[in-house]
Amino acid sequence: MSKNKKTALLAFVIFSSCASYAQIRINDPGRVVERQAENRANRKVDQAVDKGFDKVEEGIGNLFKKKEKKPKEETAGKTQKESQPVESSNENNTSQTNSVDPTNEESTGGKTGKPSLKSYSKFDFIPGEKIVAVEDFSQDAVGDFPSKWNTNSSGEIVTIEGTEGKWLLLGPSGVFYPEFVSKLPENFTFEFNLATTSGFSYYSGFLRTIFAQVTNAGKDFVSWQWYDGNKFKGLEVGLHPKDAGGVQGMSAFNVFAETPGQSMMKNEKSFPAFHVPEHNVVKVSIWRQKTRLRLYVDDYKVWDLPRAFNPETSYNFIGFSTHTYHDEADKYFVSNLRLAVGAPDTRSKLITEGKFSTTGILFDVNSANIKPESYGVLKEIASVLTENAAVRVQIIGHTDADGDDAANLTLSKKRSESVKEALFKDFGIVKTRLETDGKGEGVPAAPNTTAEGKASNRRVEFVKI
CATH class of the missing domain: 3.30.1330.60 (OmpA-like domain)
Structure with a gap:
């Protein structure tokens, strides 16, 4: 078997594994028959693949490549560049960077080189004074769900080619939350890296970051659905990949909060046209100062809302929520979470x-x-x-x-x-x-x-x- 065929087959195995999480809601009876036929065919292919491979290599780098590759002659001569690794917490002298998958100009919009300090000249985010929680999944094995988290869906730890460290792949239609977060003061910052697969469907739902007051997270979210945001005291920040068809970046943002602020904050903002991050990976920074919410994606300030958080709500929960993915290949990934408290003076x-x-x-x-x-x-x-x-x-x-x-x-x-x-x-x-x-x-x-x-x-x- 050729190297290219083996790579394609491995990618299919991984896609099939990820797709097994999907909980598709089908309203059209004809679609039920079509879906059953698809599932039966997929199972047969999976069985054939399993006989030839006892072990699938770690990592899901192929998920981040374009679904349709152009012929070699069309990409010849295009400038390549290294991706910038995502930093893990073990960062002094023991970190190792995964092999780099160069990205061509087509997928980066012609943008070359890493961002400079001056490119962030409008970035006024200042992290909290005291770090209270860091999560880079270094203690968890690839293929496992992280030991310090809980969910009513499914997910697993993976690696992404061209990035540093491990990522949590988020399954469909559920809530994913770290059990070690139990209190959020009136001043805190929350940062994380967010990645998506290329070709992410316009019709797949937002990734929502939840800040809430809960009595029992395991009980409150056991049957949670993406449309249940109005059933608890809290605030959600929604993010979605830019456009359909594989254009990189995050462009659609929503904020959903408790009344009376909810209707005021339901709208969308977009990145400037020139903003095209690498590998569909962005840095998300959220800053709470009493009732004020600031949201940044990379160097771009998306929101600065003076009355987003409810001062009467005792926020004690952070989590992520997903809707059913429209395409089974669509996935969200999070990594390098960092929660800090206090207002630096x-x-x-x-x-x-x-x-x-x-x-x-x-x-x-x-x-x-x-x-x-x-x-x-x-x-x-x-x-x-x-x-x-x-x-x-x-x-x-x-x-x-x-x-x-x-x-x-x-x-x-x-x-x-x-x-x-x-x-x-x-x-x-x-x-x-x-x-x-x-x-x-x-x-x-x-x-x-x-x-x-x-x-x-x-x-x-x-x-x-």
């Missing part, structure tokens, strides 16, 4: 207390390259320094304890230098006001025994001198 802590520490300045894996989504935090620090022209600070980098001690120390010093350079180059803070140092893993802020502790230790401190 950069000005007071740096000027009055003399020290400000942040986990909001992020770096590429094993690198001192600053991720562009760090722009909001850097801008806030630069504003404080601009307003207080006599203040000088020392920038101190810290890492978690993964990897070699000496390498972590070197990395932390390089990262503090990168922050200094960014403050000078992008915000005009003169270098004579900035000193740098790095402590590696030597001064932990939390135990390095949990994902949350490690994330808290990967930080940058600013100390007034």
Whole structure:
């Protein structure tokens, strides 16, 4: 069997496996017969495939490729580029990046290179002060449903070619929630990476991120359906891939909330035409400040609603909900979830207390390259320094304890230098006001025994001198 045929056959096996989750609601009797015929044919093909393969390779990279490939002569000479890996929590010296599947210009709209810090110049998101939950599924085996989650549907841990770490594949018509989230204060941020399969159908439903007040999550959501949002106290943010036919990106957004705010917030917004993320992967950032909701997708601010959250609701639940997928190949995936609480007060802590520490300045894996989504935090620090022209600070980098001690120390010093350079180059803070140092893993802020502790230790401190 040729390599191409084997790859296609493996992809079909994976598609068939994913499709087995579907719970299709059919109203047309004629469609019932058609569906039964399809299922019978699929079962026969699956049986034949199973005889030839005892083990299917991990990963679902083929789901992210175009359904119809153009002939080689049509794509010859097109520029290729590397995908940017998604960062996992184990990020100092032990992370490994999966093999990269280059993306051609057709699927990226001609966009090349990774986003720069300046490309996020309107990104004012600042993560919460204290990390309380991190989920990268590193403790879960591929093929399993994550041990710290619950659902009334189905799902499994997978890998995606060209991205870092593991993802949770979300099955149809259900709710998926981490059982370790039990309280949400009036100030918090929630971030996650979201991916979809290419060719995602326009008719497949929104992915909804739920913030709610529940008494018993397992009981309240056991028979939950996508249209039941008005049956509980909460708020939903809906996201959907851009257009039909495989165009990448997230474009349709809805916010559904408790009355009286519900009707006010039912509308849609779209990405600018030039925004085409790679691999159908976007970064979603949600920021609550009392009643205010801010929603960002990558660097694009979708919503800034001053009265979205109900101050009378005691939110204690975060989850995701899906509708039945219109096409069985359609899937949503989530990864790298991060919940932080508290409203950071950069000005007071740096000027009055003399020290400000942040986990909001992020770096590429094993690198001192600053991720562009760090722009909001850097801008806030630069504003404080601009307003207080006599203040000088020392920038101190810290890492978690993964990897070699000496390498972590070197990395932390390089990262503090990168922050200094960014403050000078992008915000005009003169270098004579900035000193740098790095402590590696030597001064932990939390135990390095949990994902949350490690994330808290990967930080940058600013100390007034």
